[in-house]
Amino acid sequence: MSDSTATVLDVHEKPGAALWGLLSLQHLFAMFGATVLVPLLTGLNPSVALVTSGLGTLLFIALTKGRIPAYLGSSFAFIAPILAAAALPGPDGQPLGPTGAMLGAFLAGAVYLVVALCIKGFGVGWLLRLLPPVVTGPVIVVIGLGLAPVAVSMASNDPATSAYSGTHFLIAAATLVLALAFSVVMRGIFAVVPILLAILGGYVIAAFAGLVPWSGEAGMQAKLAAASFVEFPAFAVPFVTYDLPWQHFATIVLLLVPVAIVTIAEHIGDQIVISRVIGRNTLEDPGLHRSLAGDGLATMLAAILGGPPNTTYGENVGVLAITRVFSVYVIGGAAVIAVLLGFLGDFRVALQSIPVPVIGGVAIALFGVIAASGLRTMIEGKVDLGDKRNLFIVSIILVLGIGGAVVHVGTIAQLSGTALAAIVGVILNAVLPYNGGNSE
Template structure:
């Protein structure tokens, strides 16, 4: 491990002429992934930007300005949001996000009282790893449908042009991931979307009418007030008790679909905190504590549910920016959050995002959803899970087949425990009742606080 002095420590304020540039780096790092989630789930990308900004500011406040982490749209919730939206619309998805936020709060409370050992018993790697694999594989058909078929058709209509655009987008994303160095290596999604968009434009499948309308409104503004009105637009917020009544939407079906994924993302959040601790050189699992960071994540998700955005989570891309730049200042992270909020209110940004062809997003998603599945496999490898043990083989096998196969339990006419949620629940139960629970933890590193040589001004890069 190499060790370097921090360019800016956690609570240092950058000079004004550098502040904007440093914050924009974080914005670019999270932008592609954050807008992809609402694009796939039918939510508003502008609302996702605003909710990620407010969520990050709330997170920084709750962690008392000690953890430099940016929060963006969570990929783990793509599947449950899509499924809930089919039956209950966006309002149902927001109620589900609110319930997920409550789970974060409950887990944070339990950790503050009992520590993390109980969470390790409930969600060891042998359960979480296969569930993450199921999340990635369960979304595979969504990516392929977006890549291959004409959008907006009642039946699937194959399009060679769209599939070619998707493959070019995928190729650009892969090249950016493998061959780009330094900060640019953290932006493969953004490069893929931009490159794919340019190629799609040459193929005539980019609808620029919304962009043209925004431009016409700006150029035709006859006064400063008119210009500001043309530039800034109110995002399509979905606010509880204003746009819908939560009590009319809430159901056990929504709870069973959304809550299990909150438990999985909490485990992922813990992993991010461990990596972040190693990068910055401060043990964030002890100070301010895992309970504070999980609570901050939950409040960010709660804020998103009150605005109409997807649940939020800490972003590995932004942790990578910290590692490369050695700028750990929470003020830089806060600046990125403020810029994201402003971008969410700019109509031209929304118009450009809405003009991105589904084939482009499909091409990016092929890689991203595969990476999600592979990260579950990596969790099993990193924790040295022994599949020579029958109980481990059984737990993983049952989770994979139930989750990917789409099994469900029909509780009532309206309540159904399906797919990934059912797989997660059964996986937890099997792990608790089968003998040899310690074998499902592997080396047990997932919840162990990293031992740091120095608690100040150090960065650790493998």
């Protein structure tokens, strides 16, 4: 093995204290921008998202016997369903808000446990046949493109008036340019944390443009003075801080639970990549059933505390590949730091002061990357669109997913376009004959 591919720290090796902290911070930076962006987009609490991300990662490490160096952060796949669930009317006629989606997120996590039990009993072959690239690829494209209007609106509209604002658009464009520059042009640590650096740069530009007021009652000085250095995050616990929206149970289930089809497929893909990077087959040892259970329980824990659903992060897998540091102690250290950051009041104020166009600028890049990763899934899966069977499956998934934001099911429930596309894709793949209509 050459030096460029030599392992620096293996999975069970523990670094020295100083190096440990630096390596963990690197993973924290890698996941930070995306993990915080999801709650900012959906109206959830960013501090809670950091805490649930860290706790979920520690839970995942424990359930996988410390053999998979994976970090769990906020899942982008659930953004649109959370927004749809948040808009449902509550008993007082007002929108439920994002906590209304927590019931569905909890049940989506439970789906992972059911699948994990089935894998333990029957193996993984049936799941791979159920979710081939011809289904998962276009559904991932739908997730990215379905969020495109959200990103463009945040990047170009003034939140106070919902009208187009040239200033907001220019700030979003500058933030997007920074994200591209750090990702494509820069090297080293800059290329590892491009989203975080782009948000910081966009924040500074927005401050000079007057979108981050410093003085006055609503200014940063007053908000920082009112915040405590150590502050308990505003956890949203069912039956404690809010009542579960049972009146919309069917709708919330149909909006969020089917998304687990996609995130489970993403989880399998991440485990395959991690296996290649660390040189061990994690699907066999400790087993895909354990990693899925860890991911599902992390999402259920997040839902109980009011955080977004979790998923394994490709950004952190990229850090593993670049640094050749596979230590689960480093991943665990990043998780502990994330939990601690969630309890810092000043840090919460800084997060919540990020202007909307800055988030919109990075969202354009990230949502596009999601869509592109769906295309990559089909390419790497060698999906032949010259085959009419594959062509129709992909086409129908794309149209249903992108064209229908919400589909009514009877009179009591709604199904998001993404969920409908995923379900129809699975059914079409199961019933359509192979090579149908194609004569050799």
